[in-house]
Amino acid sequence: NEAGVDAFDVDKGCYENWFWPHLPSYFDDAVYVEEIAGRLKQFFVSEGINVPVVAVGKLGKPEVASYVLNKNWADFIMLGRPLLADPYWPNKVKTGDVKDIIHCIGDNEGCIESFKKGGHPCCSVNPYMGFEDVKEIKNAEIKKRVCIVGAGPAGCEAALTAHKRSHNVTLFEKSSVIGGQLYLGSKMEMKHDLKRYLDNINHKIERANEQGLTLVFNKEATLGDIKDQFDVIICCNGLKENIPHINGLDKIDHIGARQFISNGMKVPPNKKNILIVGGGNVGCELAYIVAKNKSYNVTIVSKNKNLMPNTTMANRNQMLWLLMGKGSTTGNKKDSLDQAVKAYTASKIIGFSENQVYIFSNKDRKDPYIPWMSLIPENVNNPFEKKLNPEKVEHLNFDVDYVIFATTGVPDDGLYQELKNAQAAREIYQVGDAKEIGLVWGAVSSANEIARNI
Ligand SMILES: Cc1cc2nc3c(=O)[nH]c(=O)nc-3n(C[C@H](O)[C@H](O)[C@H](O)COP(=O)(O)O)c2cc1C
Ligand code: SF4
Structure with missing residues (x-):
């Protein structure tokens, strides 16, 4: 206080080890909070210094944030990327709607890399972040029958956005789970953030399902199944594994x-x-x-x-x-x-x-x-x-x-070509890995763009 400091926000790292200040998904939650904020807090307590300590770094899971406070490692917590992923985080925690929180996946793709490359800051899991003034979600003027093939991140974003706009949505998924490649990724323990992100998508899909979105699991949609049944078809059927032919x-x-x-x-x-x-x-x-x-x-x-x-x-x-x-x-x-x-x-x-x-x-x-x-x-x-x-x-x-x-997969675009050739619907789109192998940001934002404009 004497030196004019009202609170200490403490984290770790520098440019040479950028993964400390911008903790990737691979790290455990709150990985250095005890070591950094906790140690400072303990020192302040022992010295009778009455200045608040702020903890930061992978505190996006509400139970982790409250654990840090309960442990008295800090007086309050700070959220960086979790608020880019979901600016309503504090309100949702306050009202107990924790399952509704869109969880930051720690890929640093939209928030850090895009502006490092000179692009517009954005967020992989929140297509509205940084575009709040231009991206609007409006009720559809004409209610259409919309078919989405594939429930990966692109398919789910397209389905949820189209459903929100009051379109009549059917989502086909060939497996029994949602998430596509992200579901596989979430099986790795060190990608625990992906699991939490998918929990939120599951929650939203379940709710949309109760409100009328049709969800068809364990069904690989074919041309015969969907031709002439829908006004719009969006192919989000992802990629195929690619094992090269090698001698022996x-x-x-x-x-x-x-x-x-x-x-x-x-x-x-x-x-x-x-x-x-x-x-x-x-x-x-x-x-x-x-x-x-x-x-x-x-x-x-x-x-x-x-x-x-x-x-x-x-x-x-x-x-x-x-x-x-x-x-x-x-x-x-x-x-x-x-x-x-x-x-x-x-x-x-x-x-x-x-x-x-x-x-x-x-x-x-x-x-x-x-x-x-x-x-x-x-x-x-x-x-x-x-x-x-x-x-x-x-x-x-x-x-x-x-x-x-672990070779790069290839886009699974066969269905899209068949649908186009057969003129199976008035509007046919292809998005995500089915179009071009890419990252979550590209898949989610392009699916959102299509679904906001059909
Ligand atoms: C887009 C972005 C810009 C940041 N800029 C700074 C900065 O200028 N100075 C700084 O000390 N930390 C900066 N950080 C790090 C954050 O303050 C925070 O310590 C870090 O994101 C970890 O917290 P989180 O897991 O809640 O995101 C930045 C983080 C992001 C995502
Ligand atoms: S782009 Fe979004 S999801 Fe990815 S690390 Fe940044 S805030 Fe988190």
Whole structure:
């Protein structure tokens, strides 16, 4: 007080470790609150200093926020991203409508990455954030029969928005659950934020269902099912797994990443050397999860120059830190991997034998765990970038007895093409991964855009 400070807002991190101040989904909730705010609060109490301490950082689950206060780690809590995801968070907590809260998924895609790249700040799970003045949801002038195929994030956003506008909505989902790729992601413990986000979508879909939205689970909608039945069809049927044809693949036990996650991420018995093909988000996340079991040697092979090249800086750098064995999702060093996951970037698989993989690897590939990457997009020439000479390759081979393909999926656009060819409805749209493999922000905001305008 003497120094003129009314309250202390304390968090952790700096530019070199952006994942501390902008905690990605991978971290546990309130991961450093006890260590930072709690320690300061304890010090103030012991010294008789009567200035409030503010805790911040992954406190978006109301029960976590109240735990922090009950523990007396802080006098009040601050919310950053949870309020971008849902500005009505405080009101919903006050009225007890906690299930109604749209939960921040910690991808840092809309709030941080978009404006770092010079775009408009936005939020992956809240298409209205940053566009409150231009995006309006109006009752439909003409009530239409709207069919949505696929209940992933795009399909659910389209269905809920169209339903809110009083259209007559039918949502088809080929599985028995909503969420699509996000449902799979939410099965990873370290993506607990996705699970909470999906809980909210489930809650909203259930409520819409009670109010007249038709929900058809376990049904893969076909042309025959929906042709001439609807005024509008929106295809949100996602992607297909993509396992490339590689010499000798039939000789080795292998699985697609999505199937592996569906099966509970269990490596079959008597396997030791695990190869992950693909160094994007899914590949790196699975490599970390599998490597946590110390009996496995895990190696990633990626054709790209960098691991997770399309992931936001904070999230990517945290994952590299995890894979290097330097840190953990709990924030405790003791929970880190014992040794770094091996990774070959700028490398291509050329074949398999019973227990070996053969790769071409660029000799100039860089250390995969150097976090710095150029901010210049791939399609813009960067005169300072060291180019890899495609001729400068070496042949390598190493032991492998189980292969997980975390290669990028391909859009499942067959139904859309069929519907268009058959002129199955007056308006036919395609959105999300079914159109182009992308991120939650693209899927949700484009689905919202279509559903607000039909
Ligand atoms: C868009 C955005 C901008 C931020 N800018 C700052 C900043 O200028 N200074 C700062 O200390 N923290 C900044 N932060 C970090 C937040 O204050 C907060 O510590 C962080 O988002 C973690 O809290 P949360 O989990 O509630 O979002 C920013 C966060 C976001 C999402
Ligand atoms: S963009 Fe992602 S991290 Fe940022 S507030 Fe929205 S959901 Fe949270």
